[in-house]
Amino acid sequence: MALDGGPEQAGHPAVRLRGVTKRFGAVLANDDVDLDIPQGAIHGIIGENGAGKSTLASIIYGLYAPDRGSMEIDGEAAPVRSPADAIARGVGMVHQHFMLVPTFTVLENIMLGMEGGFLLGQGEADIRARLASLSRQHGLEVDPDALVDDLPVGLRQRVEILRALFRGARILILDEPTGVLTPDETDQLFTILRGIRDAGGTVVLITHKLREVMAVCGTVSVMRHGRMVGRRETAETNTAELAELMVGRTVGQAERPAQSVVGTPVLRGAGLTWRSPGGTLRLREVGLELRAGEILAVAGVSGNGQSELLDLLSGLSGVQEGHVEFAGRRIDAAHPATPAEMRALGLAHVPEDRQRRGLVLPFEARENAVLGRPEKAGPGPWTSAAAMQAHAEPLFARFDIRPPDPKLPAAGFSGGNQQKIVLAREFDTVPAVLLLGQPTRGVDIGTVETIHAEVLALKERGSAILLVSTELDEILALADRIMVMNGGRVAGTVPAAGATARQLGLMMTGAGDGAAA
Amino acid sequence: MTALPRWLDIGVLPVVNLALAFLAAAVVVALVGEDPLEVFGVLLQGAFAPGALGYTLYYATNFVFTGLAAALAFQARLFNIGAEGQAMLGGLGIAFVCLSFEAVLPGPLVVILAIAAAALFGAAWAVVPGWLQAYRGSHIVITTIMFNFLASGLMVWLLSGPIMRPGQGSPQTRLFGEAVQLPALHDLARGLGFEAARSPLNLSFLFALLACAAVWVLIWRTKFGYALRAIGHSEEAARYAGIPVRRAVVVAMALSGALAGCMALNEILGVQHKLVLNFSAGYGFTGIAVALMGRNHPAGILAASLLFGALFQGGAELNFEFETITHELALVIQGLVILFSGALAYMFTPWLARLLLSRSAARA
Ligand SMILES: Nc1ncnc2c1ncn2[C@@H]1O[C@H](COP(=O)(O)OP(=O)(O)OP(=O)(O)O)[C@@H](O)[C@H]1O
Ligand SMILES: [Mg+2]
Numbered sequence: 001m002a003l004d005g006g007p008e009q010a011g012h013p014a015v016r017l018r019g020v021t022k023r024f025g026a027v028l029a030n031d032d033v034d035l036d037i038p039q040g041a042i043h044g045i046i047g048e049n050g051a052g053k054s055t056l057a058s059i060i061y062g063l064y065a066p067d068r069g070s071m072e073i074d075g076e077a078a079p080v081r082s083p084a085d086a087i088a089r090g091v092g093m094v095h096q097h098f099m100l101v102p103t104f105t106v107l108e109n110i111m112l113g114m115e116g117g118f119l120l121g122q123g124e125a126d127i128r129a130r131l132a133s134l135s136r137q138h139g140l141e142v143d144p145d146a147l148v149d150d151l152p153v154g155l156r157q158r159v160e161i162l163r164a165l166f167r168g169a170r171i172l173i174l175d176e177p178t179g180v181l182t183p184d185e186t187d188q189l190f191t192i193l194r195g196i197r198d199a200g201g202t203v204v205l206i207t208h209k210l211r212e213v214m215a216v217c218g219t220v221s222v223m224r225h226g227r228m229v230g231r232r233e234t235a236e237t238n239t240a241e242l243a244e245l246m247v248g249r250t251v252g253q254a255e256r257p258a259q260s261v262v263g264t265p266v267l268r269g270a271g272l273t274w275r276s277p278g279g280t281l282r283l284r285e286v287g288l289e290l291r292a293g294e295i296l297a298v299a300g301v302s303g304n305g306q307s308e309l310l311d312l313l314s315g316l317s318g319v320q321e322g323h324v325e326f327a328g329r330r331i332d333a334a335h336p337a338t339p340a341e342m343r344a345l346g347l348a349h350v351p352e353d354r355q356r357r358g359l360v361l362p363f364e365a366r367e368n369a370v371l372g373r374p375e376k377a378g379p380g381p382w383t384s385a386a387a388m389q390a391h392a393e394p395l396f397a398r399f400d401i402r403p404p405d406p407k408l409p410a411a412g413f414s415g416g417n418q419q420k421i422v423l424a425r426e427f428d429t430v431p432a433v434l435l436l437g438q439p440t441r442g443v444d445i446g447t448v449e450t451i452h453a454e455v456l457a458l459k460e461r462g463s464a465i466l467l468v469s470t471e472l473d474e475i476l477a478l479a480d481r482i483m484v485m486n487g488g489r490v491a492g493t494v495p496a497a498g499a500t501a502r503q504l505g506l507m508m509t510g511a512g513d514g515a516a517a
Numbered sequence: 518m519t520a521l522p523r524w525l526d527i528g529v530l531p532v533v534n535l536a537l538a539f540l541a542a543a544v545v546v547a548l549v550g551e552d553p554l555e556v557f558g559v560l561l562q563g564a565f566a567p568g569a570l571g572y573t574l575y576y577a578t579n580f581v582f583t584g585l586a587a588a589l590a591f592q593a594r595l596f597n598i599g600a601e602g603q604a605m606l607g608g609l610g611i612a613f614v615c616l617s618f619e620a621v622l623p624g625p626l627v628v629i630l631a632i633a634a635a636a637l638f639g640a641a642w643a644v645v646p647g648w649l650q651a652y653r654g655s656h657i658v659i660t661t662i663m664f665n666f667l668a669s670g671l672m673v674w675l676l677s678g679p680i681m682r683p684g685q686g687s688p689q690t691r692l693f694g695e696a697v698q699l700p701a702l703h704d705l706a707r708g709l710g711f712e713a714a715r716s717p718l719n720l721s722f723l724f725a726l727l728a729c730a731a732v733w734v735l736i737w738r739t740k741f742g743y744a745l746r747a748i749g750h751s752e753e754a755a756r757y758a759g760i761p762v763r764r765a766v767v768v769a770m771a772l773s774g775a776l777a778g779c780m781a782l783n784e785i786l787g788v789q790h791k792l793v794l795n796f797s798a799g800y801g802f803t804g805i806a807v808a809l810m811g812r813n814h815p816a817g818i819l820a821a822s823l824l825f826g827a828l829f830q831g832g833a834e835l836n837f838e839f840e841t842i843t844h845e846l847a848l849v850i851q852g853l854v855i856l857f858s859g860a861l862a863y864m865f866t867p868w869l870a871r872l873l874l875s876r877s878a879a880r881a
Contacts, residue, residue: 340759
């Protein structure tokens with residue numbers, strides 16, 4: 001393919017792919033892909049959901065064997081058959097879904113699988129010293145003795161990067177690393193990546209956020225339907241052109257309707273205090289009110305109680321102190337409600353973690369389309385493949401889920417399409433209350449537009465929506481009111497009209513205060 | 518891990534594994550100085566000759582019940598190691614009903630009650646570990662193993678005392694009456710005008726086939742089965758979906774225990790016609806291997822049960838035919854089959870995938 005003919009590098013490209021093809025059943029995930037990743041640069045790969053980015057990264061990292069095609073790393077054509085081969089050749093990867101052992105410390109996680117084991121105290125001291133110097137060199141400070149479970153996502157990601165560098169990675173692949181990060185954490189990550197580049201390393205950044213590509217990447221490749229469709233120097237392009245290359249049409253913002261009449265309160269929570277099973281205080285005296293036809297967004301650095309709030313309201317964890325009023329029911333410690341009861345009362349929930357919670361990955365997509373909705377699975381106590389198929393087909397059409405085959409297992413869909421399966425299911429009815437956890441995480445820009453339009457349509461039709469998102473842009477684009485959480489507390493609630501990213505950022509870190517709205 | 522398409526996983530892989538198991542067994546047989554081909558000939562003859570087939574199917578019946586028991590629990594990621602004890606309790610239920618009611622109720626009614634009792638007693642014995650796991654966090658592997666010991670002790674106590682055959686010293690009950698026995702299939706066949714060789718094969722074989730169908734329907738065609746599979750793959754997702762996970766765990770264990778208890782239909786109600794000690798004879802444990810080999814699918818379990826039944830029956834035959842081959846060597850052969858088809862079932866997956874799939878990809 002001539003499209004990828006970047007300027008010839010002096011010396012060898014860090015990674016050179018020729019004619020790489022990978023098929024999953026009927027899906028051609030990578031179709032005759034040619035790619036040159038220059039040495040000592042940050043190279044972006046963008047593309048719609050299911051375009052084949054993760055597959056390509058997995059091939060470079062040795063997780064998948066390509067059906068056809070060749071690969072050279074640093075000009076050498078030795079085959080990479082496993083991640084161990086890749087690591088030996090200096091390739092490291094940070095997965096979108098972290099691969100750390102949560103009950104281990106940072107140090108233990110980094111030593112995991114390293115030759116020699118750590119029987120010798122001397123070995124551990126060595127590793128500790130090397131780790132410290134590596135951390136300093138790249139500005140990757142983490143406490144080596146902290147339990148990974150206790151670290152916020154941003155720091156966990158640092159551990160992943162450290163682990164890859166520690167194993168001698170000179171070519172670092174990051175698959176959608178910023179999806180889970182706050183803007184601040186994203187900036188820090190980019191500083192780190194630039195540092196790696198300046199030290200001569202090569203970074204491959206897979207992302208859906210064009211702004212990020214423009215900010216850190218020198219060059220960017222665009223994939224569509226498994227093919228490489230273009231390559232640009234970021235200095236010579238703009239987000240609009242990239243967006244068009246990606247989706248093949250111009251992309252806009254979902255049209256926001258004029259402020260609708262504020263409806264009646266549908267769900268009220270008051271004095272909600274909640275401790276984790278370990279005894280840590282996660283929510284303190286949280287109060288909130290969801291009104292029909294209104295979107296209340298929860299902003300905050302992740303790990304400040306947003307997830308616990310969603311769990312509490314959806315019935316997944318029991319109310320300990322305080323109470324929730326919903327659809328004429330009062331839910332408190334003495335009168336708990338199960339997730340099934342909450343659903344029956346008219347609640348829908350898009351969970352933050354689609355892979356572990358929102359989907360049963362080995363189940364067919366159509367089976368997943370009735371998860372939590374047994375009445376759609378078939379008559380009486382029976383399930384019927386025909387009924388599930390009939391239920392799934394319009395959902396697939398409405399959300400343009402690809403490949404459009406509800407019989408495939410959910411695990412076979414790309415990250416963004418998995419998210420669409422969950423959204424399609426939860427948006428199917430007009431719920432009285434919709435809990436939305438990170439609805440556009442890992443979703444391509446074209447689809448973000450579709451999802452936002454669907455969210456606004458539900459609002460128009462009277463749903464009360466609670467949106468938890470780490471994307472300030474998303475919050476500002478959708479919310480009517482914004483509730484900022486910090487340390488398990490409501491730091492303040494402000495009307496979205498007139499709110500600025502700066503003001504919210506201050507509130508998120510506990511510096512600013514907001515008026516009650 | 519490389520995932521195989523279904524046809525490979527279900528169709529080709531077991532055959533490859535089985536072939537390897539027999540290859541390894543052939544080496545062992547050759548080492549003790551016999552001709553492997555001759556030995557396998559005798560094994561096949563011993564398992565499938567007209568007079569022997571009934572025995573093979575009779576053993577297979579036991580494996581179907583215990584295999585289904587393991588598989589059903591495993592759909593919800595529960596390792597029910599307690600089929601052995603649950604089967605014993607099933608036998609106890611049968612003895613209890615037959616001994617108490619055979620004098621006062623009509624025979625067919627007693628048989629129906631005995632079947633229900635076998636299932637119920639087995640279920641009750643499995644529900645306790647299930648409940649402990651769901652509500653108290655005790656690990657089901659540990660508790661079901663302990664319940665095997667408890668069942669075993671209970672049987673010894675009952676059979677050597679309270680329900681022992683009066684006036685005799687061996688640990689068994691008195692014989693049940695003719696009216697409360699499951700008819701042997703050769704008798705049924707004769708009734709229909711066929712002549713069939715005598716064997717212990719009885720009506721419970723048909724029950725076992727029905728149980729296969731019922732378990733298949735339950736797992737893949739009901740909402741309860743959907744819930745079980747969801748729990749098995751991701752408890753987190755099941756909770757999110759509003760599935761009452763704890764209750765489902767208890768019910769799954771009850772059904773699993775009921776299936777294990779039904780093994781006693783074959784042994785006690787069908788063959789022995791009295792409760793004896795240790796009639797479960799390890800079938801409960803082998804059932805786990807059967808389920809593993811049958812990929813937790815009723816059709817697979819049926820096939821695996823036939824294989825194990827044949828190995829049991831044919832293995833016994835080896836004993837008579839060859840001086841050097843004792844019962845233990847027959848067990849070794851069975852063990853190799855379990856090893857290759859069960860424990861090492863996926864050892865050749867990557868190899869098979871490379872061999873067959875790269876070819877088909879190249880063609881595409
Ligand atoms: N293990 C798999 N089994 C079957 N199909 C798969 C598998 N992995 C990926 N696919 C299919 O290959 C195609 C490309 O998927 P891939 O994950 O590479 O997309 P992506 O570009 O990373 O998308 P996203 O942005 O949504 O993460 C998709 O159509 C997907 O359904
Ligand atoms: Mg991806």
